[in-house]
Amino acid sequence: MKEVIAIIRMNRMNKTKRALAEAGIVSFAARKVMGRGKGKVDYLLLKGAEEGIEEAIAQLGPGPKLIPKRMLTIVLPDALVSVAIETIINQNSTGSRGDGKIFVCPITDAVRVRTGETGDAALDDAPTAEK
Amino acid sequence: MLMVRAIVRPEKIDEVFAGLMYAGFPAVTKMDVFGRGKQRGMKAGEVTYDELPKEMILMVIEDQDKDFVVETIIKAARTNSKGAFGDGKIFISQVEEAYTVSSGTKGL
Numbered sequence: 001m002k003e004v005i006a007i008i009r010m011n012r013m014n015k016t017k018r019a020l021a022e023a024g025i026v027s028f029a030a031r032k033v034m035g036r037g038k039g040k041v042d043y044l045l046l047k048g049a050e051e052g053i054e055e056a057i058a059q060l061g062p063g064p065k066l067i068p069k070r071m072l073t074i075v076l077p078d079a080l081v082s083v084a085i086e087t088i089i090n091q092n093s094t095g096s097r098g099d100g101k102i103f104v105c106p107i108t109d110a111v112r113v114r115t116g117e118t119g120d121a122a123l124d125d126a127p128t129a130e131k
Numbered sequence: 132m133l134m135v136r137a138i139v140r141p142e143k144i145d146e147v148f149a150g151l152m153y154a155g156f157p158a159v160t161k162m163d164v165f166g167r168g169k170q171r172g173m174k175a176g177e178v179t180y181d182e183l184p185k186e187m188i189l190m191v192i193e194d195q196d197k198d199f200v201v202e203t204i205i206k207a208a209r210t211n212s213k214g215a216f217g218d219g220k221i222f223i224s225q226v227e228e229a230y231t232v233s234s235g236t237k238g239l
Contacts, residue, residue, distance in 0.1 A: 032162075105224060106227055
């Protein structure tokens, strides 16, 4: 079982949801988050800040500027992970910075609260599950 | 790769972000969370607060950077040299793969 954590642009949320549903992945959790990546900071700005020039330091700001994104958390059986990653990348890739990142983390166990089932049976998107 | 999830005080978030950025880790995600620790919230006068607002920072780093990043966060997030209840916790978990959406390639 793997957890796929995808951070994507806000305006791609609906398209991604629909594409995932069409690919057979219906269950997920979503949140609004704020964040940034490596970003682009002008080399000259950094150099100026290092040398202690006031204007350069002021331009950099006290901390990184955060941008609102959407975070999707999907727990899947191993077999569906590559499908999920492909779908998310296809729907979200514009080629420019800020498209997002996908992380794949191991999950030790999952439990369905309603029935107490554990393991892959607890997941809605098991390849053998009926839709 | 490791995922670092740090829960810190909201008033310390700017300091933590600045500290991380100047330490060379600009890529962070934050979310608003509510929670409590072993102290079961806090009491201010007549009112008991069961859940306290915190900020959760999420970042994915290479294994070798772990100690440095944890140190940086602790230094920035602690209230003073002695620390206090409510300063937060840091959790480290495994990340097996990472993909960059804009290029579609594997890797941070």
